[in-house]
Amino acid sequence: MSEAREFKYIGQSTIRPDGFDKVTGRANYGADLSLPGMIWGKILRSPHAHAIIKRLDTSRAEAFPGVLAVATHSDFPSVTDQAIESGEGSLTLLDLARNVLAKDKVLYHGHAIVAIAAKTSAIAEQALALIDIEYEVLKPVMDVREAMAAGAPILHPDMFTQGLAEKPTTASNVATRLEYKMGDIEAGFKDADVVVEREFYTPTAHQGYIEPHACTVRFEKDGQSMIWCSTQGHFDVRASTAKLLAMDLGKLKVIASEIGGGFGGKTTVYLEPVALILSRKSGRPVKMIMDRDEVFKATGPGSATRSWVKIGARKDGTITAMQGRLAYEAGAFKGSPVMMGCMTAFTPYAVSNMYIEGFDVVVNKAKVAAYRAPGAPQAEFAVEMLVNELAVKLDRDPIDLRLQNAAQEGTQTIYGPKFKRVGLVECLEAARDSKHYQQALAANQGRGVAAGFWFNVGGQSSVHINMNPDGTGTIVEGSPDIGGSRASMQMMAAEAMGIEPGRLKPIIGDTENVAFSAGTGGSRTTFATGMAVIEAAEDVVAQMKQRAASMWNVTAEQVEWVDGVALNTAGEDRLSLAEICAGADRTGGQISGRGNINARGAGPSFAVHLCDVEVDKDTGKVDVVRYTAVQDAGKAIHPKYVEGQYQGGAVQGIGWALNEEYIYSADGLLENAGFLDYRIPVASDLPMIDAIIVEVPNNFHPYGVRGVGESGIIPPLAAVGYAVENAIGVPVTDLPLSPPRVFNLIQGKG
Amino acid sequence: MAKLHITTSINGEATEFLCEPHETLLDVLRNDLQMTGTKEGCGSGDCGACSVTVDGRLTCACLVLGVEAAGREIGTIEGIGSSDKLSVIQEKFLEHAALQCGICTPGLVVSTQALLEQNPNPTEAEARYFLAGNLCRCTGYDKIIRAVLDAAATMRGAA
Amino acid sequence: MARVTFSSTQQQFTVDAECEVDAGNYRELIAAITSRYPALDRAELLQMAVAIDGEIIHEPLLELVDSDSEIHFFHFIAGG
Numbered sequence: 001m002s003e004a005r006e007f008k009y010i011g012q013s014t015i016r017p018d019g020f021d022k023v024t025g026r027a028n029y030g031a032d033l034s035l036p037g038m039i040w041g042k043i044l045r046s047p048h049a050h051a052i053i054k055r056l057d058t059s060r061a062e063a064f065p066g067v068l069a070v071a072t073h074s075d076f077p078s079v080t081d082q083a084i085e086s087g088e089g090s091l092t093l094l095d096l097a098r099n100v101l102a103k104d105k106v107l108y109h110g111h112a113i114v115a116i117a118a119k120t121s122a123i124a125e126q127a128l129a130l131i132d133i134e135y136e137v138l139k140p141v142m143d144v145r146e147a148m149a150a151g152a153p154i155l156h157p158d159m160f161t162q163g164l165a166e167k168p169t170t171a172s173n174v175a176t177r178l179e180y181k182m183g184d185i186e187a188g189f190k191d192a193d194v195v196v197e198r199e200f201y202t203p204t205a206h207q208g209y210i211e212p213h214a215c216t217v218r219f220e221k222d223g224q225s226m227i228w229c230s231t232q233g234h235f236d237v238r239a240s241t242a243k244l245l246a247m248d249l250g251k252l253k254v255i256a257s258e259i260g261g262g263f264g265g266k267t268t269v270y271l272e273p274v275a276l277i278l279s280r281k282s283g284r285p286v287k288m289i290m291d292r293d294e295v296f297k298a299t300g301p302g303s304a305t306r307s308w309v310k311i312g313a314r315k316d317g318t319i320t321a322m323q324g325r326l327a328y329e330a331g332a333f334k335g336s337p338v339m340m341g342c343m344t345a346f347t348p349y350a351v352s353n354m355y356i357e358g359f360d361v362v363v364n365k366a367k368v369a370a371y372r373a374p375g376a377p378q379a380e381f382a383v384e385m386l387v388n389e390l391a392v393k394l395d396r397d398p399i400d401l402r403l404q405n406a407a408q409e410g411t412q413t414i415y416g417p418k419f420k421r422v423g424l425v426e427c428l429e430a431a432r433d434s435k436h437y438q439q440a441l442a443a444n445q446g447r448g449v450a451a452g453f454w455f456n457v458g459g460q461s462s463v464h465i466n467m468n469p470d471g472t473g474t475i476v477e478g479s480p481d482i483g484g485s486r487a488s489m490q491m492m493a494a495e496a497m498g499i500e501p502g503r504l505k506p507i508i509g510d511t512e513n514v515a516f517s518a519g520t521g522g523s524r525t526t527f528a529t530g531m532a533v534i535e536a537a538e539d540v541v542a543q544m545k546q547r548a549a550s551m552w553n554v555t556a557e558q559v560e561w562v563d564g565v566a567l568n569t570a571g572e573d574r575l576s577l578a579e580i581c582a583g584a585d586r587t588g589g590q591i592s593g594r595g596n597i598n599a600r601g602a603g604p605s606f607a608v609h610l611c612d613v614e615v616d617k618d619t620g621k622v623d624v625v626r627y628t629a630v631q632d633a634g635k636a637i638h639p640k641y642v643e644g645q646y647q648g649g650a651v652q653g654i655g656w657a658l659n660e661e662y663i664y665s666a667d668g669l670l671e672n673a674g675f676l677d678y679r680i681p682v683a684s685d686l687p688m689i690d691a692i693i694v695e696v697p698n699n700f701h702p703y704g705v706r707g708v709g710e711s712g713i714i715p716p717l718a719a720v721g722y723a724v725e726n727a728i729g730v731p732v733t734d735l736p737l738s739p740p741r742v743f744n745l746i747q748g749k750g
Numbered sequence: 751m752a753k754l755h756i757t758t759s760i761n762g763e764a765t766e767f768l769c770e771p772h773e774t775l776l777d778v779l780r781n782d783l784q785m786t787g788t789k790e791g792c793g794s795g796d797c798g799a800c801s802v803t804v805d806g807r808l809t810c811a812c813l814v815l816g817v818e819a820a821g822r823e824i825g826t827i828e829g830i831g832s833s834d835k836l837s838v839i840q841e842k843f844l845e846h847a848a849l850q851c852g853i854c855t856p857g858l859v860v861s862t863q864a865l866l867e868q869n870p871n872p873t874e875a876e877a878r879y880f881l882a883g884n885l886c887r888c889t890g891y892d893k894i895i896r897a898v899l900d901a902a903a904t905m906r907g908a909a
Numbered sequence: 910m911a912r913v914t915f916s917s918t919q920q921q922f923t924v925d926a927e928c929e930v931d932a933g934n935y936r937e938l939i940a941a942i943t944s945r946y947p948a949l950d951r952a953e954l955l956q957m958a959v960a961i962d963g964e965i966i967h968e969p970l971l972e973l974v975d976s977d978s979e980i981h982f983f984h985f986i987a988g989g
Contacts, residue, residue: 015844020836259851416914
């Protein structure tokens with residue numbers, strides 16, 4: 001389907017079509033819509049990590065002047081328990097309802113309990129203080145070890161561990177146990193000359209998007225409702241909200257605003273169903289915006305994890321066995337990405353004997369949501385640290401050792417399928433040959449290498465392309481644009497139609513004017529929505545050829561389409577796209593092309609990162625002095641935006657490795673719910689991030705595209721972690737490597 | 751509490767508004783004046799998304815009260831570039847793909863303009879430290895810094 | 910015969926890690942598997958993702974199955 005070919009428009013870094021709006025402040029994000037008569041919603045949140053709600057009386061709040069509506073969990077119609085796809089795997093409807101507004105029990109600091117809508121947000125805040133509520137405070141459980149220990153406080157009396165050989169009779173905080181295996185793990189270790197093993201810890205970390213969750217909603221008396229919100233998937237918002245509120249999908253219009261970052265954290269709902277209840281009860285449009293501390297406390301960070309990994313290899317460098325046990329925090333309700341951790345951990349390696357066990361564990365923290373390649377960074381951190389240790393023990397170059405054992409086309413994965421063509425070897429070679437890798441290290445510096453794998457997904461995307469009489473057109477697609485993807489849609493359509501990209505305007509439709517499209521996430525947009533765009537563009541071309549044929553009185557097969565022009569192969573005639581459009585109302589009406597697909601054949605993207613750090617031994621401060629991110633894009637439609645994904649993912653990973661963590665008090669209260677103390681990387685923390693695009697085409701996509709959004713966050717944890725280990729000569733087990741932790745490691749107190 | 755009547759100048763244009771004493775300048779811009787180009791990321795001065803200038807001084811609008819705008823000159827993103835032409839800084843941001851989601855971009859454009867007014871020839875380190883108060887989660891800052899240095903060079907060349 | 914590999918959670922119900930099935934399309938495959946392993950829930954099975962000859966397919970109901978196809982079941986992968 002795609003050999004190395006010359007493209008006319010693909011592969012250039014065009015100016016994005018929404019660029020003007022973005023650099024002038026004209027673009028409208030979640031908090032930017034106001035409606036006449038609009039009122040403001042605010043939420044009362046739990047001050048305790050784990051408590052029973054003994055008494056709740058909202059009457060004083062309801063009577064406060066300016067308050068127009070109050071909502072609690074009892075405002076959800078009785079719903080049946082069904083798994084819903086809200087972008088993070090199955091999350092039961094009851095769990096979602098209880099997370100959005102607590103029922104009987106609060107399960108984390110910040111858990112939403114009551115919502116109030118009032119004429120101003122100040123009045124709503126004042127009214128929150130008038131809610132009478134009594135708690136019976138319970139002991140919180142704050143990490144997997146505690147949660148899994150005998151006698152631990154139980155969050156859910158109806159939770160019985162799934163996946164055990166014998167069905168348990170006592171309730172547990174372990175929701176699920178999984179295992180994956182291949183070959184004979186014991187034989188694999190017997191065959192090994194060298195064995196390395198270690199336990200690791202990664203902290204709760206937040207996606208850190210700069211835009212808080214926000215929505216403006218309107219519920220009308222005839223049942224027609226509208227939600228304007230910042231989301232990665234407006235069809236998912238519609239599905240979740242309609243299920244929670246027992247509404248028909250056709251009566252709920254969801255408009256995706258521009259989105260100020262998501263990274264997986266905006267694939268579920270928090271405010272939207274609540275705002276809709278308040279709007280229904282007050283008869284007014286309602287705006288709700290999360291404060292920054294609410295974002296940290298009560299949205300869905302990425303799982304904290306404890307893992308154990310063991311790897312065995314022969315003297316000649318062949319890895320013979322890989323084994324692991326991963327315990328992931330799901331937060332207050334079940335559903336951590338431990339399954340994906342298990343599926344990705346060993347997957348960069350062609351090893352015959354693998355065994356991995358995973359545990360999904362509830363704790364009194366916010367329910368986790370997807371965070372960029374969910375589950376993979378934490379697991380790969382452990383594996384890549386050990387592969388680096390193995391390289392040292394075998395006296396081998398760490399890239400060379402990986403090349404010897406690298407997954408390739410035909411490699412069997414632990415979760416079943418064998419790989420088609422993949423680009424890990426090419427990425428390793430590019431890393432090895434990079435300028436970075438040739439640089440010598442200076443004093444107090446260390447280097448780390450790490451690889452990472454993400455499946456990437458396909459899924460449903462719908463596009464239509466509507467042509468205008470002057471030959472311009474609109475591409476209507478349904479994937480909220482988090483990172484500039486609409487520029488790529490414009491280019492892919494232009495390539496397929498043979499016209500200048502600037503003639504086509506890409507827009508993101510709402511749930512009523514574009515057909516169903518799965519959310520933006522899973523690195524699917526350029527791949528799957530791109531495929532739908534190409535299909536719609538090819539549909540336009542086919543219709544153009546038909547019109548030309550009818551005008552020349554030949555068959556469509558006798559018409560060739562070259563560079564946006566129809567050529568009559570049986571004669572001399574030619575018609576440009578614009579000319580065909582100009583005459584379209586006389587040949588059957590203006591042309592509209594369609595592509596509604598469930599994309600398959602998503603190609604995995606492998607990434608390899610190099611990190612050099614310098615450690616100040618007196619303070620434990622770690623500086624990243626050099627960083628290179630190599631990743632396989634299949635075919636980079638817009639190279640600068642592809643580089644941007646690599647760089648952005650790398651820096652989130654650097655933050656996770658060096659400084660980001662949720663800090664809790666002894667009572668389970670979140671102490672650093674703000675950007676001052678939840679310290680993400682700032683401009684002065686970093687050097688330039690070298691991004692190297694490798695292109696091993698994915699033959700399932702017409703232009704060879706592989707999704708790139710997620711793999712880039714997987715290698716940095718070990719690339720940075722091992723660089724520190726290399727610099728200080730002390731094994732690293734726990735993240736983040738903040739100055740106090742590094743200082744203690746150096747001092748031997750780690 | 752009764753609202754206060756404030757007279758100010760925003761992007762060179764005389765403006766009046768009514769606000770409550772507790773409202774921040776950010777609240778006033780976004781909610782009372784419908785100037786939503788200035789974004790709220792944190793409300794506590796930690797992210798820089800609400801960067802504006804007050805009498806030419808780079809400030810977080812969430813850390814200034816609306817009433818403090820009285821008699822002052824406020825500069826926002828809406829005042830950068832003109833209705834038919836982007837500023838050099840804005841063009842360079844687009845050329846270098848220095849934005850992905852774009853939420854931090856208005857704040858960064860305002861801050862970059864303040865930087866280059868103070869220091870038309872910043873080093874990479876100077877640019878990074880000056881802009882350290884503008885958080886970006888998408889780009890990793892690489893292309894932002896390239897855009898800033900290129901804008902600086904272009905503006906020096908044109909001067 | 911198509912060779913089917915079960916996910917780790919399914920193996921609790923099937924005991925077998927793999928089986929061979931005679932089927933021309935996906936519906937026949939499901940029918941054959943659920944009759945051989947009655948403990949497997951048909952509704953849940955239809956919700957799972959499947960890889961057919963290495964290609965991950967989220968909506969396999971219309972898929973044809975070859976005599977030497979390799980089928981792997983697993984739960985939907987979700988991204989972020």
